[in-house]
Amino acid sequence: MLQVALKGLAGRKLRAFLTGFAIVLGVAMVSGTFVLTDTLKAGFGEIFTSVYKSTDAVITGRSAIGNGNSGNIAPSLPASLLAKVRSLPDVAAVQGGVSDQAQLVGRDGKVISNGFAPGLAFSVNTKGTQQFNPLVLVSGSWPRGSHEIAIDQSTADKQHFAVGNTIGAVARGPVQQYRITGIVKLGNVSSIGGATMAIFDLPTAQTIFGKEGKLDGIDVAAKQGISPAKLVAEIKPILPRIAQVRSGTQQAAKQVQDTSAATSFLQKFLLAFGGIALFVGIFVIANTLSITIAQRAREFGTLRTLGATRRQVMTSVIVEGGVIGVLASVSGLFIGLGIAKGLEALFVSFGIDLPHGNTIFATRTVIVSLVVGTVVTVLASLLPALRATRVEPIAAVREGALPPSRLTRFGIPAAAGTMAVAIALLLFGGLAKGATGTERLLAIGLGVVASFIGMALAAPRFVPPLASTLGWPGAHVGGVSGSLARENAMRNPARTASTAAALMIGLALVTAVGVLASGIKATFEHAVDTQFLGDYALTSENGFTPTGVASENAVRKVPGVQVVSGVRAGEARAFGSHINVTGVEPNVGRVIKITWVSGGPGVPAALGRAGAFVSSTYAKDHHLALGSRLPIELPTGQTVPLAVQGVFKAPNGGSPFGNVTISTSLFDRIYQEPQNVFAFVDMAGGVSPANTGALTSALASFPDAKVQTESAFKKQQESGINVFLNLLYVLLSLSILVSLFGIVNTLVLSVFERTRELGMLRAVGMTRRQTRRMIRHESVVTALIGASLGIPLGVGLALLVGEALGSFTIAIPWGTLIVFVIAAIIAGLLAAIFPARRAARLNILAALQYE
């Protein structure tokens, strides 16, 4: 019996291949994700191991409030600590350094930036040995003095800089020109991603970053025979509260761990798309197997007459599914290597250039991919296998199909029930206040899955009217091909429904994402429109990294400027949790409209050194009112007592202010390196080409900063959303591709099933072109059914989720939805190419004699 299953499979290679392909892509995504994230992790590991290779102990600043969202908020160490550590008995050598961020400036005068990758800056100790230095010179020498720099090899190569050239670098102040004395690389590390490196000698770095008399890290080497653990124990007691010490290996492990939070998020994120593709694959495989089983009713009947039990019939179908699953999983596993490369290229093209080491193909990747792919395929074959058991022996001698699935009788109640469960889950996920974030996400995820299943169960009911309507244009312009295609799409509603349902899933997801994104953008735009009173916004070149206050001061000097108001940003801790602190100038009310709940327009000017204003949601969460005491704890451990002087209401789309806002005069005193996230400018004459020109030329020496009008500002802030949106579209297109294969499968099987019909049609005068058109029309009708189920479902999901989140208005992007419909039509046309060709090439004679 097993042999029958295997031989049967071998006899239907094309069908097995088409069936398996639905799972190959999902498995490839899973495998590719593991390969990519393992490789990234290894890349980070390589970097940090290399950095701390020859260091026994590392002393760094310790944030009193722990690591925040931005990660690097640790205070610098006093340089005097260096001498204290050196004088410890077991210390052989010490070296202090500064590390920060600085951007290099290309020959075009613009900052060199590779998407979201940082511009790193380090100091080197040019005196003495380079025993602690993880960098190696590729050419030239180490920089000395305030006019010299070394840069990384990749930037030098890409931007055509060599030793002896001059390059600009910008940190806190205006751009400075430096002579390149050296080209460096990080040990043997293969890639540091898109990051750039600027290397200065220590005094220069301290000056540039305003860290005179300070250090960010101290590397320590132990004397012969002293273990790192002993050294660490010796250093610990003499450290101030804002410092911490780890052994070199611990420090490397810690930093790998810090980055692994990001890589494991990336892993889960990408696996989700693999999961979606596999889910769609289940639909496709279940449908394909159902069709082939219906077509093989006579074969199963014959087996039954020869004495095969129902169980044996069922086993043979499941074995068939299992074999397809194993073969598809193995292919997917290896295609995953290509997918990993593709994903990396995708991220780079979206500006996310991450470090990577040698490609890692872990055992876990192999096992998970094979198990997931096989299990999913076997699961998908269960229902078809059950149907196969219902074939009676008499089918051996009878022409005709399987009895209809027993499930169809429960279709509508089951669909309604599943849909109710879906909505309940979605509402719980969106509204349940008590549940944790993970629980709510899980509920939303399950709700979405349930809504797909519910819709798929109901779909056979919708197929006849939908096919009839959607096939109408084809039937009226496509002649007999169009009308036959419409009839064909309707003749087996269950089959068309489940083929369309696979496409529905992908389309519903892209629609939901598109609708949510457009809602987020609309809400954000509304927020900017209502708050933006000034003429221009001054931001960093990329719009999200903070810029030095110096650029704000440069703009202040431009003739015609009436108001310049900077918004500083930093982190602190209050009431036991992290908060964003912003600093504003007294004139902020002239460039940003603030809606006061308590207090009034006079608040910003009256904040002084102990006042703060808070958002109404923060006030509500922590029961704050005018006069409430609000002590905040800084990364340095210092506590600043504040009193609430105002409460404002932030619009849904967000405000430029954090939870707690103080005056810039206080902010600049308590934060080590104050920087602006935005500054807003008001000018005589408003926005005009002359004013824009004057501001831009004032910023000539600040290539990391730029001025934008309100609309350009909105556009730039939205570009981050767009990048993410496009990334989601690309990743979701994988599941649409899987469903495309579902359409191909169904059509190929239908063509096969209708061989004799096609032969007759050709015999009575249907041309090849008409035959192809007929299949194409059927494919497009199926795809459009998928679209008309998926797009409304996606809008519905977005409305539910949006309503649940409650913080933004829904804006339906009609243009985008029309694009999706057109995409569905194109998908249908693509899916039809191969089946249409097969149908048109059928040998009429063979088709007529076909049984």
Next chain:
Amino acid sequence: MNTNGAVVNATDVTRRYGEGEAAVDALRGVSLAVAPGELVAVMGPSGSGKSTLMHILAGLDKPTSGEVWVDGESITSMGDTELTKLRRRSIGFVFQFFNLLPMLNAEENVVLPLSIAGEKPDKQWLDELMAKTGLRDRRTHRPSELSGGQAQRVAIARALVSRPAIVFADEPTGNLDSKTSGEILQLMRDSVDTLGQTTVMVTHESRAAAIADRVLFLADGLIVDERKDISAADVVSLMQSLDS
């Protein structure tokens, strides 16, 4: 063009399947002419080449050598599209297994060849045809609601609807019971007598042969005998001699 007024004309047609030692000669030099308004039956034991002959005459298969004219045109060197158009215009088919489209009703199935050609049926002609084939009260029934005999009537009406030069019927009674077979044969005879429909019918049923104007007997790829106005009993004895 030398077709002598025949609707179908074949000269020295051979058909070889496969190559080398495995080659099978299905037809080994067949010539025939079918005159307008004639009902020709082609008979022969299985493997005699009768189906191959019909397929070649209908342009569904290509001869290895020889030439075939249908309705005054040589079809031997026609491309697929030309042949398809010729089938639309000049040829009607009746199949053993009816080959109706299950999602179309009886009348839609009947007019299918016209729909494919993008033509509108002539209402009067359609009514006449439906009346003649006894389908007047079955027009909106689907194939699944029709008996075998009714289904084959639909197929015959479909073959006649475009008033083709020639109708080819491939074992039209092969899937029907004896009584229904008689009715179907009568309908075919009737279409020749009242409409002048030239018809070629491949069959192995002696009764079918008996209604023909002329019967061609094939054996081993050759026409071995030809009779006019032969009785069913004579057909049976002739066939027995061919089989042995």
